[in-house]
Amino acid sequence: MSELFVRTLREDPADAEVPSHRWLVRAGYIRRAGPGLYSWLPLGYRVLRNIERIVREEMNAIGAQEVHFPALLPKEPYEATGRWTDYGEAIFRLRDRKGAEYLLGPTHEEMFTLLVKDMYSSYKDLPLSLYQIQTKYRDEPRPRAGLLRGREFVMKDSYSFDIDDEGLAKSYAAHRDAYVKIFNRLGFEYVIVHAMSGAMGGSASEEFLAIAENGEDTFVRSPGGYAANVEAVQITPPEPLPYDDAPAAHVEDTPDTPTIATLVDLANARFPRADRPWQASDTLKNVVLMITEIDGTRHPLVIGVPGDREVDMRRLAAQLAPAEVEPFEDEDFPAHPQLVKGYLGPVRFAEEPEALLGEESMTKIRYLVDPRIVAGTRWVTGANEPGRHVFDLVSGRDFTPDGVIEAAEIREGDAAPDGSGPLTLARGIEMGHIFQLGRKYAEALGLKVLDQNGKLVTVTMGSYGVGISRAVAAVAEGTCDEKGLCWPRELAPFDVHVVAAGKEDVVGMAAADLAVQLDEAGVSVLLDDRSVSPGVKFADSEIMGMPTIVVVGRGLANGVVEVRDRKTGEQVEVVVEDALTEILAAVHGA
C-alpha cells in the first residue's frame, strides 16, 4: 500500500449518482477523465482483467476463437448496412487528413462479417464463432452512473456463422450456456429476459439483466416463468367483437373535461351507463408525439391507448428506433390547427363524420393504437372540437387505425402474455445481450458460401455481447455496503488484504512475513505497510473491499492475528502458526 498508486477519498464525488460509482471513485479504482470517460487505476484494472479472464475462459470453452479488430473503422461497411445513418448521433465520426470518413466502432457486426467473407467460402468452414474484447465508443445521449453507461466502454462481442437456421439455433444455445456460466461466476443476481433486438434487426433475442434498483431497464416476471424486458412485452390482444347492434356514434357536450378523470366523472353524471359506471378504460386517449426520422425529417404521430394507461416512452422509443420520439409541445400545435388539444380523436364530426387521424385522413397523420383496441371495441374519445366528446365510437366501423403499436405501459398485475400468471415489475442493468441476427448483415455485405450441392447460400449469424466494464460497476453495485466495496472472490483485485496495525517493528515484520508466505502459496496479497493510524487502515480496507482482511496488530503479543470476512463481517482470531492454513482455507472456500 505504501507504493500502490491509489488514494482513497473521504468524500463522495459530486457527480456520483449511484453507490457503485461513488465507491469505485472513493476506493481509488477509477478516475473520471471526461463525460462518460474513465481512467482505470491499478485496483480497478485488476477487476476489469479478472472479468475479461472469466469471459475468455467461457468463450474459449465453447470453441469461440479470439480475434481483435481496430476500434477506428472505415465508414464504408457501415454505409453498406445502413448503420452509418441508423445509429444517428450515437456514432463518433471523424475524418483523416485526406478527408476520408471513419468511425469509432460502437459494435462490430460489419467487420466480423467482412472478415469471414474474406477468408471463408464453403459450408465445410462452418460453423464458426469468433469474439473479441474491445473498446467501444458510443456518444450516448445520457452517459450516467460512471462505468454503467460510458461513452467509451469495454465489450466482449462474439458472432456465430452458420449455414442454416438449425445451426444458428445451436450456436445461440451454446452462447446462452456460456453466458449462464459467466454470470454465475461473476456472482450477482441476474435474470434472463426476452428482449427487443433494436437497431440490430433479427429475431430471437434475450438479455441478461443484473437485478438492481438503480438499473435503467425495467423487466417483468410471472410466477409461471415468463420474463421479459418491458420493451419487449407483447400483450395478447383480445378477440374482435361483433358490433352489428352497437348504437351509432353520438357526439355530446362535455365541457371542461381536458383529462380522463374529468371526462369519466362527467360521463357518469350526465350520461350514466345502465350496466356499470364509466371507467377510464372505456375512454380512448390519443397522445400526439413528434417523431424525428433518421434523415432529420419531423412529423407528428398519434398513439391511441385505453385511457387508464399511460404511453410508456421507453417502450415507444424501442418500437420506433432508429427514429427518435419527443413529446408534442404546446408550440407545435399552431402548425397543426386540426389537432385540438385535450379533445383529440380519430374522427371529426362536421356535417358528415370524417377521418381526422391516419395516413389516409385529412391530416395524413399516422395513427397507431394499442393492440387492445381491436375491431368492435367501443370508445369514448375526443370529437376534435373543444368541449366535445364522441360516445360509442366503434373501432373497425367508425375508424381504422394505420396499425398497432406496443407502447402502453405494462402494470404490476397485468397478465403475462403466455398465460403464466400476473406480472411483477422490477429494475435491472443490462449485462449481456444475445440474439439471432439472421441474414441481415450477411446479405448486406454479401457473405455467402457454397453449400453441399455447390449452391451459393447466405450465411446466418448470431451476435452476442457482454458489457465488461459495465460489469465492474454492476457487480460493485450489487455487492457494496455502507462501508464500501465488497468483491466476490473471483473478481477481487487481491485475495487478501493484510493490515499491519501498529507502529512496532514486530508488527510490520510479522505482517510482511505473512504476506510473503501467502504470496508463495499463490495467493495475491495487498499489504498495508503504511505509517498511518490503524483506524485509517481499517477504513481503507473496508472501502477497498478485498474479500479477506487479516489484521496483524495488538493480538500479536498473545500470538494471534485476526481474520475478517469482508462480506459477513465475521472475525476470528487464529494463532500465528495456523494463520497461513486458515487464510488459505478462507481463500479457497474450505
Ligand code: ATP
Ligand atoms: P443499453 O440498452 O444499455 O444501451 P445496448 O442494447 O445498446 O445497451 P448492446 O448494443 O447490446 O447494448 O451492447 C452489448 C452490451 O454492451 C450491453 O449488454 C451492455 O452490457 C454493454 N453496453 C452497451 N452500452 C454501454 C455503455 N454505454 N456503457 C457501458 N456498457 C455498455
Ligand code: MG
Ligand atoms: Mg445502447
